[in-house]
């Protein structure tokens with residue numbers, strides 16, 4: 694007897710239909726049909742599973758490119774300022790430099806890093822007051838505006854009084 698590959702299950706077919714409509718919207722029926730025809734209308738369970746993975750990844754990528762709020766973010770021990778460029782409309786990030794790094798960068802407070810840091814940022818990485826204060830204590834720099842903390846009260850708080858009100 695010739696071994697045949699396991700066919701796509703009903704569960705996979707139903708899930709694929711949902712995913713196609715989420716990713717392709719009103720073009721979903723054509724996209725689904727094109728995919729079925731590419732597999733002679735009898736996709737195997739393995740092919741269906743690969744397509745499910747691909748569609749799930751598409752969805753995640755599309756969502757993550759639109760949901761990073763502009764503002765101050767904190768991830769992996771670094772503070773980032775995220776903005777949209779006025780002319781191109783592109784979102785970009787600048788990393789807040791520590792005092793030592795500033796000496797190596799002509800006194801610059803924020804270093805332009807283009808879109809590279811954006812992949813690790815989301816609404817969940819927006820800077821909290823506790824993170825700002827911890828950063829201020831560690832580096833002597835206000836994590837919101839980037840200024841050096843010089844006033845004794847600000848040094849103790851780890852953040853400037855005006856910036857602390859933003860939380």
Ligand SMILES: [Zn+2]
Nearest residue numbers: 835838853856
């Ligand atoms: Zn400040």
